[in-house]
Structures are given as C-alpha cells and as structure tokens.
Amino acid sequence: MSLLEVDAVNTYYGDSHILFDVSMRVEEGEVVALLGRNGSGKTTTMMTVMGILTPRSGEVRFAGHTISGRQPYEIAGLGVQLVPDTRRIVKTITVQENLELAAFSAKSPWSLARIYETFPRLEQRKSFMGRSLSGGEQQMLAIARALIRDARVLLLDEPFEGLAPIIVRDLLETTKKLASEGRTILIVEQNVRAALLLAHRTYVLSKGHVVLEATPADLEARPDVMHRYLGV
Amino acid sequence: MHLIEAQALNGLALGAVLSLVALGLTIVFGLLGFVNFAHGALFMVGAYAGWVVYSQTENFFLAMVAALVVTFIVGLVIERVLIRMYYRRPPEDQILVTYGLAIILVEIVRAIFTGVTRQMPTPAWAAGTVQLAGIFYPQYRLVLIVIAAVTLAILYVVLFRTRIGLIVRAGIDDALIVNILGVNVNRTFLLVFALGAAIAGFSGIVDAPLLAVNPDMGTDLLVQSFVVVVIGGVGSFFGAILGGLIAGEIISLTTAFAADYSSVALYAAMALVLIVRPQGLLGVEGRA
C-alpha cells in the first residue's frame, strides 16, 4: 500500500472541470515530481490532496485513510503538509509566531531550536513581521512551517518560483537533504531541471489528465514528451 | 476653554464605547470575512439580558455577567445554526443573512418584552459627579472609560499573549493557511463569532445606563461602529481603538461648534480617510 494514493479524481473549480480521472501514488520515502505546463492542474492536484478542494468523484487516500472530503486541518493532522505556491506567510504576526502557529496542533513538533539550526536565517529574523520577509526567506519559513510539524508527506508547490538563482541553489540543497533523510515529498515545479534532480519518479500532467508516469531518466530520454508537455 | 476640555472628555467616553463595539465587529469581520449586521441587535440583546438580571437583583456586576454569557450563547447558537452554512458563500450572502438575523432578533425581543423602554438606571456606586478641573463630570462616564479600557486590555492579552489569540490574529490575515497548518478553524470561527457577540452584548449593558433600553437601540450604533472600523482599518485591534476615539472626538468637538453638522462631520471624516488611506488608518493594504 502506497503512503499517498490519488485514485481517479475529478475536481472542479466552480463549474469548470479541472482534473480528469487523475491517479497517482507516492511511496514512503519517495520524492515524486508533478510536471506540466501552466494550467495543467498541478496546483489543483495539490489542493485536492490537502483538502482545500473536494473532488466530485474519486478518492484520495493517505496511509490507509480516505482523506478526500475531509477538512484541511484534519488532513494536516494525519501528517500531510502543503507548502503552497504563494507561501501564505501570515503577514501580521512574527516569524516565530508563524512557526508556533504551525507547531500548535502537531503531534510531535520539532523544537524551534532544531528549525533555527536548519534555517539559521530565520533565527536572525524571528521577531520580524511576516510581511517584511524577502521572497527567499518567505519560502524558507513556509518549508520550516511544514517541517516543524514533522509532516510525513510534504507537498511542495513551486518552491523555487520567483527566487534568485543563488537562493534556489540553497533551497535545492535543503530539499535534497530532506529527501536523503527519507522524507516523502510530492513536488510541483516549473523548473523541470531542478525537479528532475530531486525526483525518484515523475508524473506529467496535461490539461488535467495524467499523460505519463516515468522516472527522471526515462523522461530525459524522451525529448518529444519534454517538448510537447513541458515546453523544454 | 475648559468647556473644550470637557468636550474632549466626552469624546473619550463616547469613543471608548465605540471602540469596544467596533472591536467586536472588526474581529469577527477580520477572521470570518464578513461584517455582522446583527452586531447592533446583539448589543441590544446584551442590554436586555443585563436589564432582566438587574431588575431582579439590582446588581450591576451580575447584569454585566449576564449580558456577556447570554450574548455569548446566542452567538454560539447563531454560528452553529446559521452562520456556519455561509462560510463558503459570497460575502454578500453573509451580510444579507446577518441583516435578516438582526430583524429577527429585534422583533423577538419586541415580542417578548414589548416595545416599552426599560428602566436601566446608573449603578448607585457610579451615579454621582466628580469635579475635574473646575467642571462637574458624571462619574459613570469615567467608569465607562475605565470599563472599556480594562476590557480592551483583557482582549489585548487574549489576542496577543495566548495561543488562541495567535490563531485568531493569524486567521484574520489568512484563515486558510491556519486551516492548512492543522488548526481546526471551524472551532476558532465559532469561538470568535461568539466572542464578537459577547463583546457587543457587554457593550450593550455598559452603555445601557446612558441609553433608552428598547428593541431599536442598536441600529444607530451599528452604523457608527461601521464608520469606526472603516476609519481604523478592518481587522486591526488598535485600528478599532483609534477609530473609536477619533469618531468620539469628532462627534463631541463638532457638537461644540456646529451641532447640526456633528453627524455629517463624522461621515465626512470617513470619506477623507478613504481618499487618503483606503485601507483605514491602521489597516493592512490589500485586505477586505
């Protein structure tokens, strides 16, 4: 049994049909990349898994529980944690409060010290308001919030988007480290190269359909697919 | 000259009550994302709950407790029965349902207690006047300033020094991420709605010795507290206080010079704030 299973899910946004029978799985300890062009349904998939959107049909299962149809906080309580593409740092509270907020409901949260060890930059900024952080710092904080909850699956939605290359490199290192520690990660990334560096396995989405499941090596061997679906 | 100071003091007392009422409104608005048009009705319900207890016991503290408890419970019930269904609906629907709710609350109170204005006297221990720099000033108004200040201080501690306060403040900015981070926001919504109702009810009872206690007493105050929220900035704790004080001073000081225009001046000030700083004096940009 896979840790996370998405089974023939159809999701609507208002009246528009976004995901068509999307199925995928993520095994324990695996890093899976979700690839596809803009508007192919990657973020919608993440939101469906997190419970922000409820599928009209199909099921999402996590560690044997059916989680589709449940509230985000319940899903988070089971150990799924989304790091949203817009980061959603709470702007009106401090960095430390952002972390405390995330830690409240976790079963065995990391200590703040451990987080600050992983992200020293955040410690320097701990009493700053969320709104004053730079983009890279925000992304760090967003990932840190998920880590402090010790989530079993991290859903990283476009973690590298809009960041300076040097920061991307840093974050990539951090993410690699997390993966090497055996953390399960589902990552959505426009930056295909970065995603392929990290992932054990990939799914390619196009117009709401899963069109391909492949290893990074297989995918790189098929420039036609890369070009057609990923624009690379 | 000393009359101007007295008017400033009047403004402070009026502003204190307005701040309190507006705070309840702004917290609910900030977190739940909609303005509670039944806030004025809850203010009235609080006054009536307090009056019922006061007329039995003649104890103003018990009356305050009753107002708090009753409106808190009314808030819980309303959220569970009605408001809950509206979280996923457009904000316009949410306004409308609270508008309908306001009618229902007012008419229920009228049906139970009739339209006769109820007698809510000044508590005996605060009925006198004190002499301040040569002018006589009602003790109860000073008490009112103190009650409002203490209540605001308690709310400050709750909001800024407790876990639930952190959740509320975060939720005001972004309720979804709080949900994603594993916090049961529904429970928080319930609590905050009831808290907002209780603040309204509490304001109702502490303001009752100044007002005519009747079913329609909340209407004017509702609109004034909207103005306070607009001036101060939605969802902002200090915005509500600042807005309340500004509104109170505008009303009192204009009255001293041109009574005809005291209400007009309030709305003109609101328009001015909107032109200069649309998000309100202490509001965060990009909200609402």
Added chain:
Amino acid sequence: MQVKRNALAGSGSSAEPRIVAALTTTAARAACCFVVRNVPLTTADGAHSAALHVIRSVEPYDIPTVAWIAAVTATLSAVGVNVRHPPQERVRVSFKDATAAPSAKRGATSPRKETDLPVNRTEFLKTGLGTAAGLGLAGAGWDWARAAETPIGNYPAGTEGSSVFVGLLCDLTGSYSADGEDLRKGYLLALDDLNNGTGVMAKIASLAGKKGLLGKKVEYKVADTETKPDPAVQHATEFITQNKAIMFCGGVSSAEVIAMAKLGQQQKVIYMTGASGSNDTTGKDCQRYCFRSQLDAYMVAASLGPHLVKAYGKNRKAIYLTPDYSYGHSLANSMKAETEKLGWKTVADVVAPFPTSDYSSYLTNIANSDADVFINIEFGNDGIASTKQAAQFGIMKKMQLVIPNISTYLPDGLGPEIMQGVYGTQDWYWRLQDRYPLSKIFVQDFVGRWKIRPRWTAHIAYAQTAIWADAVTRAGTFNPVNVIKTLEEGKPTNLMLGPVHYRAGDHQQVRPCPVLLGKKPSAMEGKDDFFDVVDVVPGERVMQPLEDTSCKLPAYS
C-alpha cells in the same frame, strides 16, 4: 477566447449611444399612444381599434413595436386614462354635468381646478375597468334620498353596505411601538364599545342605547406604520381606496400625523389624529379633514407655565434642550414665550440633532450654565436617554427638571427616582379617574380587557373615535362634509375629561389640560402610579389665539 474578449471590450465604448438610442425610440413609442386622442375608445374593442389606428400611423415600425403600442394603449384605457379628451375640455364637460344631472353622472369628473388636485376621487370610484360606473348608478338608484348629494371621498360608496370601515394606523414596530400598541388597544376598545353599545360610548347622549353607527356595524383593520410616515401613508391609502374607509385615525409622531392629514384632505376622508403635539398639525399644516385632540405645544406651555412660576418663583433662569425638528422647536418656543411673559429668563436653547443617542456634548453646556430650571423638550426614547444622561451630569441636583410634554412610557424608562418632583403635562393620565366618572369607566373597561392601565395614547384613541361617532350620529349621515360641519359647530361631547369640542378655525380640540407632578417613589401605589394631578386647566383659557396659528383650513370639497 482572447479575440472575443477584445471584441467585447472594443464595442464597450459604443454602449452609451446605443442606450440613448434605445431610450429615445422607446420613449417615442410610448408617446405614440398619447397622440391618438381623437380615436373613440370606450371599451376593450375601442382599445383595439385605437391600436389599429396607431398601427396605420406608425407603419415604418416593425410588428413588435406596434404590439407594444397597442398594449400601452390598452393599459391606459384599462386603468381609466381618458385618452379621448384634452384636459381643458374635460373640465368644461364636467361643469355642465355637475349642474345638469349630478345624480346620473357619478362617474364624471367633479368641477374643480386641475391644479389643486392631487386626487380625482370620482374617477377613482370608477375602479379601473370601467365597470364601477354602472355600480355607482345602481347604488344611486337605491337611495333616492341621497341621490341629490354630490359623492365625496368614500361617501356614499363606503356606506352602502351594512357596515362602514374605519382604518387604524398604529406604530406596532419601530421606536414608538409601545405607544402604537397602546393606541391600538384604545381603538379596539372604542370600536367594540361602539358596536356593542357598551362602555363610555354608551354614556354619550347621542349614542346611548344604540349599537354600531347609524345602524351600521363599524368594521376596522389595524396596520403598522413602523413609526415612519411612508408606511403610514401607504396603509392609509389602502384603507381609503380598498376598504372604502369612511374615517381613518392613528399615528404617534407628528411627522406621520401631518402626512396622513394631508392624505385625508386630498382624498376627502376624515382623519382623526393619534398622538401629535406639534403646533403645525393645527397650524400651518392644518387640514379641513383633520381633527386633533392632543394638547398642542401652545396649550402645554400655557397650562404649565403658571404652575412652574407658582412652584419655583419668578425671576428664574431656564435652559432648554430641544430636538431639532418642528415639534421640538414649537414646544420650546411656546415654553419660552410663556415663561418669559411670567418673568423668567431664557439662558439658552441647546438644540440637538434628531436622533441623538449621546447627549454629553449638549449636557456639558447645560450643566455648566447658571440656569436653575432645565426644561427638556426631547421626546420618546430621546427624552429618556437625554434625561438619564442629564441626571448623571448632576444637572438635577443643581436645577429643577421640567418635561413639558411627558411621553407615554418616559416614566417607565426613567424610573420614579428621576421623575419625582418633575412638572409636566400629558394628554390624559389614569389618575384623572378620581375627578371624572367617565375616565373611571374607561380605566375599568380597559383594564378589564387588556389587563393593564391605559396610557394617554389609548385615551386619544378612544376619545377621538368617540367624538367622531358622536358627530356622525348628530349629523345623521356619514357624509364627511356634514360630519365636519357638525364637529365645527362646537357643540361639546361629554367624555373622559368632561365636555370637549373642536375649534372651528383650526380643528384643535378645546379640552381640559392636566398638569402633572412626579410622585416620590415611596408615595407610589403600583408600578404606573407616577404622577399627582396638580391641576386641570380649562382649555378655553389656554388656546392659542386663532389668528396666531397661521392655519388656513382648505375647502370642504
């Protein structure tokens, strides 16, 4: 997709000319139907042929347009617009009709100037579809005795059955809902007494031993004015047009009352006011069809003033808190004039906007003045809030509080602690039962029916209904002109305050004016025993001279 959006955006700028064009063409189309004045048109067929005529004249239009015009024309004819005659002609025709054969032409326009108008009653009697003209004729045929009378208002249409209808306008919701409820209870008691020949009604000479009015049962309905003039006028209009009300009554604020009085005059239906203390009601806004029983501001001042001077001495300094509306100003001015005449000085008249809930700014000025009498003109809930706040400012420790017109439930909202020693007036107070036997009967009956004592609004309701019933009986007809003339004769009706009548010149009731003084809490016998009746001033002594009222009563018809 993108292209389509751009197309929409591009053509967006041309929307306004199109709208204007639409407006113009539609207006032109609608206007067409007025052009066809000379087309004979009396029935539905007439409308049809008129439409055909229009079709011929507007051939360039397409079918739907013509259909619209036909339908508009039909609308007009159906609802009774006289499309045939220009108005001047119509007036001429009706003059002739009125002199030659008044009885047969009930459906015709009565002779009057188009300008004074707003309502053309006789046309409205036709009720829409043209059938009522026939009904009117039939009605006239049955009653030869009255056939010679010109129909007026709802007379005789509203009196042809076995019952007549009276519309009751009460403030059941809104800020005067308590007073309105009291008013309602008073009306219901009065009308049931009238129909059953019981209670105070049975003590009125002309009504004794009779049930109903002129042998007819008096039906009624209650409508809620919501303490606002607009719903008041809406419901009153319905009572007049739909229920053929022969009289309507009620209203608690002067604003409602003045608006309804205007309506009564317009529709030629008698209106007996509810609570209204403004001088304007029988002053600049007085109406031939409106009668007011409550003390006006002048009477309040004139009956209260001497008592104030007697109680507090001459050479006093008074300060006023006045709501900024016409009633407030008229009461404040009357009080000022009266007390100044008796030697008092007016320190200031502090005017607060209406409505106000926080009076601190105004009270600060009052508290720090050197006045020794505080005369609070504020009424209703404003009166309660302002007086409570004044007490907090310690004003009553320094000054004597006077509330010239004590609103119905003001003592309940303020409590006896504040009310003790306060001078004021009310239209009526239940303690008057000790002086007037009919007041005693009234209180008894009211308590028997409603389990609470009547307040002064209930008294107004009962008294106004009774006086009207007396006048109708003495006139022997429901014809409003005769009833008004009977009321204007000034023959008194003996009621809860003894004999009362209306002054012919302004329709203000000449009636005893009770002066009240708030009781000590310890002296109260029961929760609503707030006052001692200090004096009852005969009305004749305190009436404003007619020439000062600026009242010019409009015509009877």
Added chain:
Amino acid sequence: MARARGAIVPLAMLVFLVAFPTLVGFAGGGVTLAARILVLGLFGLGVDLLFGFTGLLSFGQAAFYGTGGFVAGYLLIHHIVPSTILALAIGMLVAAVAGLVVGSLALRQVGVYFAMLTLAFSQLFYFLDNSPLRELTGGENGLPGVPRAEVFGIHFSSLQETYAFIAIVYFIGFVVMRRIVASPFGHVLRAILDNPIRAAAAGHDVYRYKLVAFTIAAAYAGLAGGLLGLFQGYLPPDMFTIDQSGQIIVMEVIGGPGTLVGPLIGATVWIYLSQVLQNIGAIGSLWKLVLGLVFVLLITGFRRGIAGGVSTFLQQWQRREPAPVPSE
C-alpha cells in the same frame, strides 16, 4: 426572427403591467399598491444591475432614492420647473451625480467594505436631509404637496392615470435596463460578477465599469424616488433611512437577483405578505419577525430568489429540447 423573440419579454411585461392592478385587486390591494410596487420595482432595477449583475451589494441606495425624490418634488412643489418630465429628469440627474460621487469613493473598496461604506454614506445623506437642509426638505415632516404628473398637456390626475404614468416609466426603465444588461457593457459587468480579477486581467477597467453601473443604479433610484412623490403627493423623510436601503435589498433577494423582474416580484411578495400578515390576529405586530424568518430561509435555501428558482425549474423542464443559445 431574433428581433421578434427579443420582443417577447417586453410584450409579456406590458401585458403584465396592464393586468397588474387587477391582479393586485384580487389579492385585496388597490391601484395605489400596484403603483407603489412598480416604484419599488423600478428602484430595484438599479439594485439588480448593481447586485444581480455586478455583484455589488450597496446598503445605501436609499440616499439616491431620497435625493431624486426630494429634488424632483421640490422643483414641482415650488413650480421651479413646470414640466413633470423635466423635474423627474433633474431629480434623476442629481441622484446620478450623487451616485457618481459616492460611488467613486465607495468603489475603492470591495465586498463587505463596500457595503459598509455605502451604508455610512447614506447615513450622511439622511443627516443632511434631517438637519442642515431641513428648511428645504421639511426635515422630519417630509415634503407634502407634490402635484400629479402632467406630460405634453395630459394630466395624470386620478390614481389610475398615475398608475398608467408610472407603468409607462417603469416599462421604459425595464426595456432600457434590458438593453443595458444585454449590451457589451452588461457583459463586462457579468464578467466582473464572475471574477473581477479575470475581468481586470482581460483589460477592463473594473473600477470604471462598476462606477458606471453604480451611477446608473443611482439614477434609477432617483427616478423611482421622483415617482413615489408623484403618486402619493408626498415625500416621506424615511426614504433616506437604512431601513429603506435594507428593504429594497431584501426585495431584490426574495425576488431573485440578476433577473430584472426579481425586485418587482420581491416587492410584491414583501408588501403583500406584510399586508396579509398584519391582518392575521395571532401574528399582527409579529409580521416583521415572520418576514425576517422568511427572508433568512429564502437566502439560505434559495440563493436565486423566487424568479431565479422559477427560471431554474423552467430550464430543467426544457432541457429535453435543445437549449436556446445563451446571450453570452
């Protein structure tokens, strides 16, 4: 063909307007009640453009209703303007200008904030009417003595004639509003209703479109206000109250937003129910409570009001046939 079909609704409306007083008569109301409902229906057309088509919930429409009414009424009472049409037009224009000013400020905000602002601004108008301008507006007593309509030498003097006049104005207002919502302008408004951000992304100046819609709604409110004065000969000060703004919104919601006829249906239901309920002995003064409950139930259960519910039903009923091409 398309044109003929386009005329069906106006035709049906005309037939309805002819029959309306009779229908109201069956229900125990008079032609004045029918006229009042039409006035509210006209007022509601603007509210529908705002709320039903653009998604703007204004709680301050009473300000424009009152402004239009009092301006037109004042001009007519004091014979400053001899023509009814001209007075109505000036009232409408002043209301529109007031709408432009209030809108340009209030539309800086969206959603609830906007609703609060409009409400606060309408309070400003209320206080202006009541205190500083009371010499002109009659303050709390309102303005009596508005003469009946006279157009091109025709006097609309009886109640029936006044109804006809109001029906004609309503009809014109209805047809014009139909044109407005079917125009490219109306399409953009609906796009804003669907998704303001997408509409802005498509290059529309959302603020300006909203402002135009707000101004049109204010003009309709002003015209309706003028008609109220004409038919009851009196302008009540409560035209300016929050209650008035709230009531028209309630009517809009009960009737069905985005349907144009919604406010008319809502006004009919509201006024009819209030009259009926007031005359049920056991309910009497509780009528407002009952209506409040009905309103809350309606908004909870039937988002699209009565008209919306009926049209949904009809659409489902017609689904077997090929659906007519929607206007978008």
